[in-house]
Amino acid sequence: MRTRYRIERRRLLAGGTGLTLAAVAGARVPLAQSLDRVSFQTNWRAQAEQGGYYQAVAAGIYRRHGIECELRQGGPQQNPAQLLIGGRVDMIMSTGFQALNYVRENLPFLTIAAMMQKDPQILMTHEGNGINSFEDMRGRPMLIGSASRVTYWPFLRARFDFTDAQIRPYNFNLTPFLVDRMAIQQGFVSAEPFAAMQAGARPRVFLIADAGYENYQTTIDISRRMVEEKPDLVQRFVNASIEGWAQYMAGRNTDAANALIKRDNPDMDDAKIAYAVRAMNEHGIVKSGDADRLGIGAMTEERWIRFHRTMADAGLYPRDLDVRRGFTTRFVNKRVGLA
Structure with a gap:
């Protein structure tokens, strides 16, 4: 994890831009309607470990869900959590530790999905x-x-x-x-x-x-304000991201997504990308455990509580931290992405 752990309190600015569309959660939006614009910040330079998001962009999955996704590449000089807290981005790719930090610092943000069931x-x-x-x-x-x-x-x-x-x-x-x-x-x-x-x-x-290290990785973090004001948009973004990950891990028509990865990060090549996807599949990084029955992106309260207890035992967090304030399973566990 490449984020800092003591977070400066900043005033939350307005959330995502664009129109909120009146549609059933998760349903695709009619093409005649305007696309909702969403900015999503990754936590590092483009690579296969972010491939599902690139797939959702390249294959038009976000657009089919009524979303224009601005996928922003991370890097060594960026702190995604601070960008989220400062209102400069709608959502970020993060890790389970960040959810605990939101609770510890009493910040109005939370984790809404975990694309990697295993920390790699x-x-x-x-x-x-x-x-x-x-x-x-x-x-x-x-x-x-x-x-x-x-x-x-x-x-x-x-x-x-x-x-x-x-x-x-x-x-x-x-x-x-x-x-x-x-x-x-x-x-x-x-x-x-x-x-x-x-x-x-x-x-x-x-x-x-x-x-036994149960940290969730490649999470989607968001402001509580956006969850409350635009739940349909949030659901569509999560579903589209999950579909992108399902396609990417299955290797279905991923050439365009890999081209975007290589464009954003010239250090990547086909051999590195192929190895990364193969290793993630072999070790069950994305598809294993709860994701096998609940769908990609799955999270459970029981696992969050175990993870917090483990890290509290290791001396990193207070034992009385209410981890349930740092996440919601409202948008996942719907079997999206299962064959």
Whole structure:
């Protein structure tokens, strides 16, 4: 997660622009009516991990739902949460931690969908070096970035008796990993293993979500004001996004979406994108768990409560935080995107 965790309070400005259309929630809007304009800010530069949103744009899914979506690319100098709080964007792509932050800071925002059921963050080492589980990493040096130290690291420390003394600085440079066969470093299941293989390594991947880390990823966050004033528009945006993700993960006519990704981020190429999609499918990042029965984007109160309890046990949040104020399942769990 690449957002800050202490959020400056700012006055909420007006929400989305455009006309609110009188239609049943989730229904497609007649083409004769004007399109509602919605701005959506991603949390990083364009990549396959955002592919469902790009698919919904490229395949005209948003437009079929009566929406003109302005998809804004993120980057290292941007803080999507601050853009949302400042009223400069209608919706943002975020993570489960942000919902807890909204509650802790008493801010009028919430999470309305989670496109990734599993957080794609991993620890990665080399095959054949005797490290075969998280337990085998106990006491060993690990390359961990600063942002990770206040998200999944406290979970790993509590779950596997890791210590802060194991941490070594990680500067998003693969060289230290490549030259040390005993190295352990952080990464994303859809990115760093591919880069390591391209450099001749044989990485072994440990998905942190499979160890019980229940953080929702690639969430959609929005102001309470927009939820209250434009629920039909919000429902149509969520449904269109889910349809985009279903198509993208199935590989159905995704060339145009991938072209948009490569246009926005020239560092992406077909091989990187193909690997990322394959890895997300193999590890159930988007389609697994609750999404298998409730549809892509699914969230449950039970999981949110467990996630908060886990992170409170790790010392990151107050135990009496009412996590239910940070999300709503009103717009998901409708089996949208299921075959």
